[in-house]
Amino acid sequence: MDFRFEDIGPAEVKRRISAVEPLTESVRDLVDAVIRTEVDDTALDDARRQIDDIVARLRTEEKPGGFGVPFTRDLVGMPWGNAATGVRNAIAPPLRPVTHAGVSTAEVTLGAAYEGPGGHVHGGVLALLLDQLVGECASSGTSMPHFTGTLTVRYVRPTKLGQVSLRAEVTGTQDRKAFVSGEIHDSEGVTAEVEAIMIRPKEFAGRDEVMAAIAEATARD
């Protein structure tokens, strides 16, 4: 796993998020506009040229590979490229899970970029969101990362594009395994249910081991 350490505190994290998040939101809006626009071919070509210019400017300085998950000096993860939650990822809806008393919840609006069956959300997108939520639910209980071992999704009925709510709860644990149940619902009720087995990798026996993994990865950089 790509662990890195950045010797920064909460104020710098906040500054970096506020510097990049408006750009992510604009790009998310761009994705939606490209899907829905009805302008003519000339306008499409003009837009492509302008976007290509912007991409070239952004690529003058870039990381190799993905963003990874850097950790701050307070061991706060910054998974900013994450496909479901990343503050730098315009493909992420984005999901913003909140966990309280063992229950993780999130509200998210799924627009044109998440379509599968006409007017409805793609099943893979629903699985992505549920996967992330059950992962955060299992991990936040122990403050240790849990990976998805098995994720079983039952699609109860089609989920219309628009606002949906998600919920997940740990129903049991056994050694390094957490069993998590969850669901997605819209204004008319449940549209998808999930059962997951989440596993804390054995190399993460505790916080000290996570710190050691981060230190080792940082020394390699």
Ligand SMILES: CCCCCCCCCCCCCCCC(=O)SCCNC(=O)CCNC(=O)[C@H](O)C(C)(C)COP(=O)(O)OP(=O)(O)OC[C@H]1O[C@@H](n2cnc3c(N)ncnc32)[C@H](O)[C@@H]1OP(=O)(O)O
């Ligand atoms: C200090 C820092 C704070 C951080 C705070 C973090 C908050 C951060 C939030 C993160 C939220 C992430 C949310 C995204 C979640 C993903 O999307 S993760 C990406 C998708 N998943 C993967 O890539 C996992 C790939 N697989 C693996 O890495 C390994 O197979 C696993 C899952 C870690 C298991 O490996 P292992 O530990 O070597 O497993 P092993 O010792 O053979 O088996 C342990 C037990 O698990 C069972 N098991 C093993 N594999 C499976 C399986 N696939 N299914 C079911 N059971 C299994 C075994 O049967 C065994 O059970 P028992 O015999 O003990 O009853």
